Amino acid sequence: MKWILSLLIFVIVSCLLVASPVEAGSGLYLSSELGANFASGLDNFSRDDDRASKCDEYINPYFAMVPGCTDPVHGGDASKAVYDGAKGILAGAAVGYRLKDAYPGRFWGGFRVEMEYFFRESEYDQSVTSAATRAQTIAKRLGETALSAKSVGSITSHNLFGNVFFDWINGSRFTPYVGFGIGVGFTAMDWNSMNARNSDPTAITSIPDDLCNGISGCDVNEIRRNLAGTTTTEQTVLKDTLFGWQVLFGVDYALTESASLGVKGRWVNFNTFRDGGSWDRLRSHESNLRLDGSEPVTYRLMTDDIDFFGISLNLKYHF
Numbered sequence: 001m002k003w004i005l006s007l008l009i010f011v012i013v014s015c016l017l018v019a020s021p022v023e024a025g026s027g028l029y030l031s032s033e034l035g036a037n038f039a040s041g042l043d044n045f046s047r048d049d050d051r052a053s054k055c056d057e058y059i060n061p062y063f064a065m066v067p068g069c070t071d072p073v074h075g076g077d078a079s080k081a082v083y084d085g086a087k088g089i090l091a092g093a094a095v096g097y098r099l100k101d102a103y104p105g106r107f108w109g110g111f112r113v114e115m116e117y118f119f120r121e122s123e124y125d126q127s128v129t130s131a132a133t134r135a136q137t138i139a140k141r142l143g144e145t146a147l148s149a150k151s152v153g154s155i156t157s158h159n160l161f162g163n164v165f166f167d168w169i170n171g172s173r174f175t176p177y178v179g180f181g182i183g184v185g186f187t188a189m190d191w192n193s194m195n196a197r198n199s200d201p202t203a204i205t206s207i208p209d210d211l212c213n214g215i216s217g218c219d220v221n222e223i224r225r226n227l228a229g230t231t232t233t234e235q236t237v238l239k240d241t242l243f244g245w246q247v248l249f250g251v252d253y254a255l256t257e258s259a260s261l262g263v264k265g266r267w268v269n270f271n272t273f274r275d276g277g278s279w280d281r282l283r284s285h286e287s288n289l290r291l292d293g294s295e296p297v298t299y300r301l302m303t304d305d306i307d308f309f310g311i312s313l314n315l316k317y318h319f
């Protein structure tokens with residue numbers, strides 16, 4: 001549906017612009033584009049401020065008597081998930097000014113400046129088994145974890161960029177160009193996480209045999225039963241505003257004095273994506289370690305250098 005709507009808008013605007021009888025001369029122009037983007041693979045790193053399961057009051061009511069469970073400093077789980085590249089739609093519009101009319105026949109006449117908006121959606125739709133990056137997490141997953149998977153649906157961004165171009169002006173209808181731009185991308189990522197414990201209490205190795213030594217009323221097997229079969233899950237849309245830069249290149253073909261049609265390519269790179277929140281369910285209970293809600297657990301996700309290549313059909317109308 002998004003492809004169809006974008007195509008209809010592009011066709012309507014194109015027809016209106018090409019049909020306009022105004023002769024070019026002011027230097028001002030409008031442009032629209034429609035195409036595709038091809039995004040690179042992602043390396044997602046996630047980490048939370050959880051404590052070991054033995055320190056979870058929902059799992060172990062005797063946590064306060066376990067050494068380390070009330071220390072002010074604690075670690076948490078960390079993992080890495082790697083996703084293949086993706087592709088999707090790219091569409092945008094821009095207003096610009098070319099210096100050709102202000103500086104005819106001079107070097108500066110080859111430059112133009114532009115303010116641009118473009119939208120992109122990259123459809124990853126991938127679920128992968130996440131890899132533990134901390135020793136305690138690796139140990140826990142040796143048979144105790146039945147499932148550990150993370151998913152990325154799509155990444156979308158609404159982008160505002162300022163661009164500078166240089167046109168190779170010549171006597172033909174074809175005008176090649178290169179450009180550079182900087183801007184921001186208001187970015188959203190569909191993200192899911194699922195970690196499930198083995199339902200067999202005898203497979204729960206993160207609760208040691210000597211945990212209850214010296215603790216009256218404590219039963220290791222009961223704690224293992226409390227932990228067996230629990231899940232830690234999250235399904236959300238993560239968001240961040242990213243600084244980015246892009247390199248652009250292409251060629252325009254003059255249809256009339258006021259309209260040109262061209263092909264444009266771009267490579268866009270953004271800085272690190274960061275966002276986080278609370279788990280939907282932490283070991284099958286709320287995202288907190290304490291029954292009174294005094295120790296909430298949150299997570300953070302980080303993705304380095306989000307980038308993509310785009311190719312599009314571009315129409316310009318010169319006033």
